[in-house]
Amino acid sequence: MRSPIRGLASSDGEEGSDRTPLLQSTPRVEAAPVCCSARYNLALLAFFGFFVLYALRVNLSVALVDMVDSNTTLADNRTSKECAEHSAPIKVHHNQTGVTFPAMHAMWSSWAPPLERSKLLSISYAGAQLGTVISLPLSGIICFYMNWTYVFYLFGIVGIVWFILWIFFVSETPETHKTISRHEKEYILSSLKNQLSSQKSVPWTSMLRSSPLWAIVVAHFSYNWTFYTLLTLLPTYMKEILRFNVQENGLLSALPYFGCWLCMILSGQAADNLRAKWNFSTICVRRVFSLIGMIGPAIFLVAAGFIGCDYSLAVAFLTISTTLGGFCSSGFSINHLDIAPSYAGILLGITNTFATIPGMVGPVIAKSLTPDNTIREWQTVFYIAAAINVFGAIFFSLFAKGEVQNWALDDQHGHRN
Numbered sequence: 001m002r003s004p005i006r007g008l009a010s011s012d013g014e015e016g017s018d019r020t021p022l023l024q025s026t027p028r029v030e031a032a033p034v035c036c037s038a039r040y041n042l043a044l045l046a047f048f049g050f051f052v053l054y055a056l057r058v059n060l061s062v063a064l065v066d067m068v069d070s071n072t073t074l075a076d077n078r079t080s081k082e083c084a085e086h087s088a089p090i091k092v093h094h095n096q097t098g099v100t101f102p103a104m105h106a107m108w109s110s111w112a113p114p115l116e117r118s119k120l121l122s123i124s125y126a127g128a129q130l131g132t133v134i135s136l137p138l139s140g141i142i143c144f145y146m147n148w149t150y151v152f153y154l155f156g157i158v159g160i161v162w163f164i165l166w167i168f169f170v171s172e173t174p175e176t177h178k179t180i181s182r183h184e185k186e187y188i189l190s191s192l193k194n195q196l197s198s199q200k201s202v203p204w205t206s207m208l209r210s211s212p213l214w215a216i217v218v219a220h221f222s223y224n225w226t227f228y229t230l231l232t233l234l235p236t237y238m239k240e241i242l243r244f245n246v247q248e249n250g251l252l253s254a255l256p257y258f259g260c261w262l263c264m265i266l267s268g269q270a271a272d273n274l275r276a277k278w279n280f281s282t283i284c285v286r287r288v289f290s291l292i293g294m295i296g297p298a299i300f301l302v303a304a305g306f307i308g309c310d311y312s313l314a315v316a317f318l319t320i321s322t323t324l325g326g327f328c329s330s331g332f333s334i335n336h337l338d339i340a341p342s343y344a345g346i347l348l349g350i351t352n353t354f355a356t357i358p359g360m361v362g363p364v365i366a367k368s369l370t371p372d373n374t375i376r377e378w379q380t381v382f383y384i385a386a387a388i389n390v391f392g393a394i395f396f397s398l399f400a401k402g403e404v405q406n407w408a409l410d411d412q413h414g415h416r417n
Contacts, residue, residue: 051130105347125333260325271330
């Protein structure tokens, strides 16, 4: 009997052939073992790379507090007394607009077999969450017991070690990898056959007219609106309305990131299992995981406006919302690789450009809507963020695709992956 959830994938007619992820016309090569494989070594090194990247962002924010305090004390004792009762909050930067994410997407276009994309990419990008979880309290401990300079020494050394390992063990493609087994190379290349394009020019016009691309743009924009509301504005709400600053507690600050990290890892495994073992179509999995990862946080965001003065419940809602957002890592976040593997890095650059707008516009709008900092004003802020997130989830479900698009192939014949 057909699963009702699986039936979501057959609504627009293109998912029938999408149900078999690998090429029908290409002999299937048995999956290469995971243990000691070059592709999973790449995932682990990428994981630690993003770990270092986000750890370096967080430790600067933490160490900056000590740097400013020590410089202020040395420069003028009078001003230090004047600001003695002020506790500077630790601000963690969450922008993702650098070259690392598009570059990693581009690399996975040559390394990730379709049935392992969710696992490999979720492992890679989960390093960012764990880097925040560990760096946030560890940097504070180092600053407290030692000196802020040791924060940079420690993570700087870790970054250098990672760089050496990356240069030594990583190659751009399986063909150029020095130690990859013949079986694994054949497995990766055969699974990606007829998915990659050898065009030298980028099909910009067709790309920008592609509705599946704009489905990802809208989803990414909407997700980030709620993401920034949760991680930037909700702590402000808790401080101004509930009189509790979650940033003063290192454990509570790191808890949402830990939940998101765990959800990313587990959802990646679940997504690929649904496709490989249960024969769910690619688009069905992307839709379901995006719906959970976007509507779930929206619900808890609205609920945050009705918690009264219970800051413990506010922390719980913040953690649950951020955790559920981890489902999107196996939803729209990697859909770039589904629709155009050869141009995945470019596509992520486009979608991420639009996704930075909420980080600039959202806080400004929220501030204009909360002149008196009342609970009713903040409820409006949460309603708007939740509505945008729900709209993005629905838009993605309606217009997203799970197949390689014609414009991303040389022969202009789409392949159902």
